[in-house]
Amino acid sequence: MTDRIRPCGCADFSRTELFRRAAASAGEGLPPIESGMPLPAGTGLSRRSFIARTAGLALSVYGASNLRLPLLDEGIAHAATQANESRVLVSVFLDGGADVLNLLFPAGDSRYYELRPKLALSPDIGVPFDEDSRLRWHPSAQAFATLHGEGKATVFPSIGYTSPDKSHFTSRHYWEVGATDATARTGWLGRFLDQAGRADNPLQGLALDNRLQPALATAKVPVASMDGPDRYSFKAFGVSGQTEARMLEALGQLGLAHERASDKGVRQAGDALAQSYRLRGQVSPFGTGTITSPVKYPGDQDDDFPRRLASLAAMLAAGLPLRCVALSAPGRYDTHADQADELSDGIKLTADSLLAFQRDLEARGLADRVLVHVWSEFGRRARENGSLGTDHGAAGFGLLLGTRAGGKMVGEYPGLTSGLDSEGNLKATSDFRGVYSGILEQWFETDAGAIIPNAGSFARPKLVR
Amino acid sequence: MSCATNSYVSLPAYKGPFGAAQAERLLWRAGFGPRPGQAKALAKKGVKNAVLSLTRPAGEKLVGPAPTDDKKVPIAPLDARGHELLWWLDRMVRTSAPTPERMTLIWHDWFATSIVGVKSQKLMLDQNQLLRKGGLGSFAELLLNVTKDPAMLLWLSGNKNTRLSPNENYARELMELFTLGAQRGYDESDVREQARALTGWRGYYRQKTGASDFRYEPNLHDTGIKTVFGKKGNFDWQDACRLCLEHPLHPSFFVRRLWSYFIPTAPGKKTQAELEKLYRGKYQVRPVVEAILQHPDLYRGPRMVKPPVVYTAGLLRAMGRGVDSTRWVRLTLTAGQRLFLPPDVSGWDDERWLDTATLRGRWDLVAWALRSVALDEKATGLPSDAFKLLTQAQSFWHVPGLLPGTRKVLLDFGQRSLAAKASPATVLNALRQLIAISPDLQTA
Numbered sequence: 001m002t003d004r005i006r007p008c009g010c011a012d013f014s015r016t017e018l019f020r021r022a023a024a025s026a027g028e029g030l031p032p033i034e035s036g037m038p039l040p041a042g043t044g045l046s047r048r049s050f051i052a053r054t055a056g057l058a059l060s061v062y063g064a065s066n067l068r069l070p071l072l073d074e075g076i077a078h079a080a081t082q083a084n085e086s087r088v089l090v091s092v093f094l095d096g097g098a099d100v101l102n103l104l105f106p107a108g109d110s111r112y113y114e115l116r117p118k119l120a121l122s123p124d125i126g127v128p129f130d131e132d133s134r135l136r137w138h139p140s141a142q143a144f145a146t147l148h149g150e151g152k153a154t155v156f157p158s159i160g161y162t163s164p165d166k167s168h169f170t171s172r173h174y175w176e177v178g179a180t181d182a183t184a185r186t187g188w189l190g191r192f193l194d195q196a197g198r199a200d201n202p203l204q205g206l207a208l209d210n211r212l213q214p215a216l217a218t219a220k221v222p223v224a225s226m227d228g229p230d231r232y233s234f235k236a237f238g239v240s241g242q243t244e245a246r247m248l249e250a251l252g253q254l255g256l257a258h259e260r261a262s263d264k265g266v267r268q269a270g271d272a273l274a275q276s277y278r279l280r281g282q283v284s285p286f287g288t289g290t291i292t293s294p295v296k297y298p299g300d301q302d303d304d305f306p307r308r309l310a311s312l313a314a315m316l317a318a319g320l321p322l323r324c325v326a327l328s329a330p331g332r333y334d335t336h337a338d339q340a341d342e343l344s345d346g347i348k349l350t351a352d353s354l355l356a357f358q359r360d361l362e363a364r365g366l367a368d369r370v371l372v373h374v375w376s377e378f379g380r381r382a383r384e385n386g387s388l389g390t391d392h393g394a395a396g397f398g399l400l401l402g403t404r405a406g407g408k409m410v411g412e413y414p415g416l417t418s419g420l421d422s423e424g425n426l427k428a429t430s431d432f433r434g435v436y437s438g439i440l441e442q443w444f445e446t447d448a449g450a451i452i453p454n455a456g457s458f459a460r461p462k463l464v465r
Numbered sequence: 466m467s468c469a470t471n472s473y474v475s476l477p478a479y480k481g482p483f484g485a486a487q488a489e490r491l492l493w494r495a496g497f498g499p500r501p502g503q504a505k506a507l508a509k510k511g512v513k514n515a516v517l518s519l520t521r522p523a524g525e526k527l528v529g530p531a532p533t534d535d536k537k538v539p540i541a542p543l544d545a546r547g548h549e550l551l552w553w554l555d556r557m558v559r560t561s562a563p564t565p566e567r568m569t570l571i572w573h574d575w576f577a578t579s580i581v582g583v584k585s586q587k588l589m590l591d592q593n594q595l596l597r598k599g600g601l602g603s604f605a606e607l608l609l610n611v612t613k614d615p616a617m618l619l620w621l622s623g624n625k626n627t628r629l630s631p632n633e634n635y636a637r638e639l640m641e642l643f644t645l646g647a648q649r650g651y652d653e654s655d656v657r658e659q660a661r662a663l664t665g666w667r668g669y670y671r672q673k674t675g676a677s678d679f680r681y682e683p684n685l686h687d688t689g690i691k692t693v694f695g696k697k698g699n700f701d702w703q704d705a706c707r708l709c710l711e712h713p714l715h716p717s718f719f720v721r722r723l724w725s726y727f728i729p730t731a732p733g734k735k736t737q738a739e740l741e742k743l744y745r746g747k748y749q750v751r752p753v754v755e756a757i758l759q760h761p762d763l764y765r766g767p768r769m770v771k772p773p774v775v776y777t778a779g780l781l782r783a784m785g786r787g788v789d790s791t792r793w794v795r796l797t798l799t800a801g802q803r804l805f806l807p808p809d810v811s812g813w814d815d816e817r818w819l820d821t822a823t824l825r826g827r828w829d830l831v832a833w834a835l836r837s838v839a840l841d842e843k844a845t846g847l848p849s850d851a852f853k854l855l856t857q858a859q860s861f862w863h864v865p866g867l868l869p870g871t872r873k874v875l876l877d878f879g880q881r882s883l884a885a886k887a888s889p890a891t892v893l894n895a896l897r898q899l900i901a902i903s904p905d906l907q908t909a
Contacts, residue, residue, distance in 0.1 A: 257870030265768030386630020
């Protein structure tokens with residue numbers, strides 16, 4: 001055994017650490033709030049949009065209790081000066097290791113057909129990728145080709161890092177924390193928010209999901225997760241009117257009473273209650289089913305991804321103070337078997353939804369404020385595996401989308417001859433930490449060195465125009 | 466009951482007071498919370514016998530009404546979508562032997578298999594029975610059974626792993642998640658060689674014909690020499706499992722992972738070493754569980770957030786209510802733990818149950834649990850006194866005491882609502898909801 005192998009005798013014990021995964025925590029270490037002090041609300045709606053919306057459901061919750069309105073005003077005053085200046089990053093995760101040799105397949109590389117006798121896509125389908133004549137877009141990824149044609153997509157045809165790890169969880173963890181560090185506990189977006197965020201705005205880091213996304217894990221400021229702003233209410237049977245409003249207040253007060261408890265379990269529960277209360281205050285003007293979009297999104301009501309993107313555009317239009325948003329794309333990308341079937345539907349819904357989101361932002365005049373980053377934990381092995389699938393590989397696929405995206409490919413397609421490592425996986429021609437650093441500097445205009453370890457050692461592509 | 470406890474005499478055992486509070490914590494950690502009166506009864510046994518009564522139950526009875534859908538029609542676990550979950554949730558609610566059931570949940574998380582990949586409720590339930598049957602026995606046996614289990618073969622491509630086209634999916638997770646831990650004592654070459662050793666299993670599932678042809682076929686097995694952890698041999702699938710178990714880093718992984726399901730703080734060095742000693746070479750689960758459940762850290766350490774499914778089953782146990790709604794499928798999903806649908810093969814993240822989304826999911830769970838017993842807002846005969854209403858709400862959940870902070874907030878809520886002319890029934894409904902969502906009931 002080599003000396004790299006050692007039993008974990010570390011003092012700080014956790015299952016998370018055992019599996020090399022970041023634990024996102026919603027704002028451990030918030031500044032103290034004195035008991036009896038009213039809860040901060042911090043809705044980011046402009047005064048006008050708030051007043052327009054309070055005619056609906058929000059009034060019945062907040063207006064009736066007559067407790068919260070002064071607080072909401074304070075929050076509005078603060079957010080109104082900030083929100084419109086804020087740029088937003090949307091992180092979209094392709095879960096499982098998306099196969100770049102399928103998404104952007106090298107029809108012009110003869111080795112492709114040797115390595116993928118059964119899985120290779122035919123050279124006469126899909127549209128050509130006009131920055132490299134060897135590559136073509138998967139037919140289901142037509143929407144990405146459309147965005148690329150409009151100069152709104154920066155493509156990373158082989159992105160990764162040196163000494164790639166083939167474990168989903170380890171590699172995903174690296175991408176989430178922004179470093180090849182198995183023990184890091186905060187996400188790269190979480191560390192940005194710890195510097196740029198506020199103590200009373202859970203929406204600044206939002207997972208549009210049923211759970212928090214580890215890339216958003218912070219050490220100081222609160223972050224949030226929810227399925228959608230129109231689905232974030234707290235109802236109970238046999239409780240209505242003013243008592244319902246007071247019950248919601250009591251939920252927040254339970255949080256305040258316990259969010260700084262000495263017992264860790266009690267503190268976790270108290271923290272979740274307090275943050276949920278704050279988040280509810282922020283999104284309360286969205287009643288149930290109030291989201292309308294100027295464009296049509298693909299899929300139906302059961303498809304979470306397009307619905308969440310539509311609600312995201314609506315939240316931005318309402319001026320809510322979002323900074324970093326994370327969500328998972330539909331589809332299963334861990335295609336060990338039957339890859340052709342597994343991949344197509346997910347890619348199509350992902351790409352079509354992101355195109356609709358872009359059109360939505362353009363229609364609402366918000367497109368210049370939003371950058372979308374699409375990533376996956378790794379690519380697949382170049383050679384197919386015999387189960388009509390592919391095993392875990394190294395470098396993979398990435399995209400930056402938006403009117404402000406640079407639109408020029410970053411790193412080249414390395415080819416399947418000299419471009420493979422000793423294990424038959426694509427070598428990386430761009431590094432995700434350089435991309436993160438570029439996003440932090442060029443989009444958020446902040447010092448990447450304070451957020452990405454050894455940021456100076458990674459090349460900075462031009463990502464934002 | 467014979468007690469084979471002398472093999473871990475050097476492990477510390479809890480010697481402090483063992484009353485209803487300690488017994489209740491034990492019932493939450495090793496089961497799904499107490500039924501009314503159960504904690505008091507268990508406390509009379511003393512810690513050691515209380516633990517042994519849980520880990521070595523004399524038999525099992527399912528107590529209470531059998532599970533149905535919302536129209537009172539019996540569930541169909543093999544066919545109707547989501548009913549496989551109701552079937553298991555019902556066991557958690559009604560069983561008289563909660564610890565074997567809790568172990569089944571632990572193994573479902575440990576060998577996390579998802580219906581998304583398996584696509585068959587029957588195969589998921591077959592695996593579930595396998596985990597239940599072997600849950601407190603030999604981990605070596607359990608590992609072999611899981612390795613050849615049809616649901617697992619489908620989930621991690623074991624059925625596609627053949628001599629001519631090895632598939633690394635299972636080999637990697639076998640070491641990373643099931644026996645050794647990430648980056649602990651194996652490398653990429655071991656992954657490839659273990660995949661070769663594991664070749665030979667086949668089988669498939671088709672919507673029309675169901676599960677077919679799950680068997681070992683020698684022709685598909687790679688009979689060549691493999692090198693695993695520096696050892697050479699013509700290894701097969703059983704060797705692949707054995708090599709992992711015999712790896713010097715396996716006992717420490719096993720003990721740490723198992724401990725983490727019961728106690729949220731790290732075991733001391735000595736405890737860790739003794740637990741490894743207890744486990745090493747024997748692979749018996751029960752003695753390790755019994756030692757953990759008697760450990761002082763369980764009773765003296767901080768509270769743990771209850772996993773969403775444990776929380777749900779516990780609410781129903783406390784209410785004496787059975788599983789009578791398909792709504793639990795969606796509700797447990799939004800609370801963050803839909804059985805048979807772990808987020809991925811590494812299972813659920815037990816340190817991260819609570820965030821703003823899953824907290825709201827728990828709120829909805831409680832609301833749904835309380836729906837059928839919600840009082841009419843105009844109901845009469847209730848006291849117009851916040852103290853008395855809070856006492857009634859506490860006895861509804863069988864909670865004798867509350868944390869001081871919780872009590873103050875709830876009394877304040879009750880007093881202010883009554884002062885604003887809210888009906889006592891409305892206030893009582895809200896107090897039941899708030900007690901259940903308080904940190905008091907979300908942790909144990």
